[in-house]
Amino acid sequence: MSSEHEQWHLYLIRASDGSLYTGITIDVERRFLEHQNQHPASGSSKGAKALRGKLPLSLVFQVPAGDRSTASQLEYRIKRLTKRQKEALVRGEFSIDSLATANASDE
Numbered sequence: 001m002s003s004e005h006e007q008w009h010l011y012l013i014r015a016s017d018g019s020l021y022t023g024i025t026i027d028v029e030r031r032f033l034e035h036q037n038q039h040p041a042s043g044s045s046k047g048a049k050a051l052r053g054k055l056p057l058s059l060v061f062q063v064p065a066g067d068r069s070t071a072s073q074l075e076y077r078i079k080r081l082t083k084r085q086k087e088a089l090v091r092g093e094f095s096i097d098s099l100a101t102a103n104a105s106d107e
Contacts, residue, residue, distance in 0.1 A: 008071035010078065012061035012090060015054035020086045022078045023048065024071040032059050061090045 009028050013021045013035060025031040035047040036057055051057060065071035074096065078086065088094060 005067065008065045008068050010061075010063050010065040010071055010074050010096070011059060012078070012086065013051065014058045014060045014090075015051055016056055017054055019050075019054070020060070020083065020090070021048060021051055022075055022086075024065060024068075024075045028059070028062050032057070063096050065096075 006026050008024055008026055010022070010024050011028050011031070013023070013032065015021060021035075023031065035051050036055065038047040038052055038055075065074050078089070081089070089096075
């Protein structure tokens with residue numbers, strides 16, 4: 001059972017078609033395995049629909065994101081970025097902190 005005070009993480013997964021999927025979770029390793037082990041025929045798929053049929057997957061970025069509320073806000077901001085901006089984030093060309101600061105000033 002998850003609590004409000006647990007450490008959440010933001011992660012990006014690269015699919016075989018080059019697309020980047022953004023998500024949040026308490027346990028990145030477990031969630032990544034859920035995305036990889038998709039079995040729609042058995043009805044046991046816990047992976048994101050956006051990643052179905054796009055195996056293999058690569059976990060290319062992860063960062064602690066605070067509580068669930070903060071992680072959700074950060075996920076929203078990342079999802080609004082262009083593919084080029086997400087790639088720059090993956091390459092370490094800017095930090096999550098600078099992104100949060102830049103977006104906060106836009107609101």
